[in-house]
Amino acid sequence: MAELNQDSGKGGKGGKVRAKKAGGKVDLTAMVDLAFLLITFFMLTTSLNKPQAMDVAMPDKNKMDANDNLEIADNRSITLLLGSDNKISWYYGQLAKPIYPPVTVDYGKEGIRQVLLKMQKEVPARSGGKDLIVVIRPSEKSVQRNLVDILDEMKIVDVKRYMISKINNDEIEVLKRDGLFND
């Protein structure tokens, strides 16, 4: 196609034929380079631009009875209180008589993930084979990143049962005591 002047094969002076050839062939290397660069750009922007969607399911709200709370065994549930400054305070059991009292940890691989992995093994041993329930209670000083991080951690560690619920005043006191309730 780009080769406009094909060697006709007819006789003639060698020099002339050579000159014709040089003029007829267009060097497409740069054009191909550019085209592939643009292809790469469009490919990456089309597929990478789409944001991720993290699905969340909340329990059905009982409007008739706000105190309709499901009782769960103390030795199955750990509670994560999301505080300020990207820190979590977690405890095992009930806050009034905890099996493990509140401890402050960080987010990520070295922090909360180790706790979750440990409790995932420990809870079935203590409660007779029943699996771990994680209760996530974001305080008003926590930010959206914290919530997304902790939900992501649930997926990574593969915690089957977890829920987001409302923090109560006693738990806010714990956060205040541990200095996790700053603006």
Place this chain on the structure above:
Amino acid sequence: MGKAKVKRASTSIDMTAMCDVSFLLLTFFVLTATARQPEVLVVDTPQSTTPDKLPDDNLGVISVAEGKIFFGVKNPTVREITLKNMSQKYGVAFSAEEYEKFKQLDEFGVPMKNLRQLLSLPNEQRDEKIQPGVPVDSTETASNELYSWVQEARKATIEYNRSREGERDFVDPGPMKVAIKADANEKYPIVNLIIETLRNQKQNKFSFVTGLRASEQ
């Protein structure tokens, strides 16, 4: 002479076919790429390792940044029906021209009574600064405008899907999905208000919009 010619022919490769293919692909990607509209409200979403992508259609997005809430419906036809329903509910009438303008509006953050004013402005003047956000509170009454918007958008989606049932190759996409696109540094109380607003109308399932985390930390 003969030898020299052979050598020359072998050094330059014929790029024609490669060029053809690459431009064909380029054309394909240019045409399929949807031009990204500049967002009115700039949201810096948090990152997660979730592999699921956000759907393109059949979706309502609630954006939150700096304490302001914006709402947008992806499908322009559903958008129009939603405004019709809202206009009845709040007693604000819109002209045909305003409906047309609203169809072009990706997201907005004004109370119902200021919506006409917003639509009267040219596109480039509808920036984030003049929009105070959609009013939201913990009630289920008309003062919680986000509640009404989400509810009417869900109804409009059902209406729109029903009207398309007769079409060939129509697959019912189901009820509208709701996504919350909150800024990474947004405080929890406002996110909680939105979650409660959704739960109050039994929209118990929703998505958080996140960016992709490059690798596990």
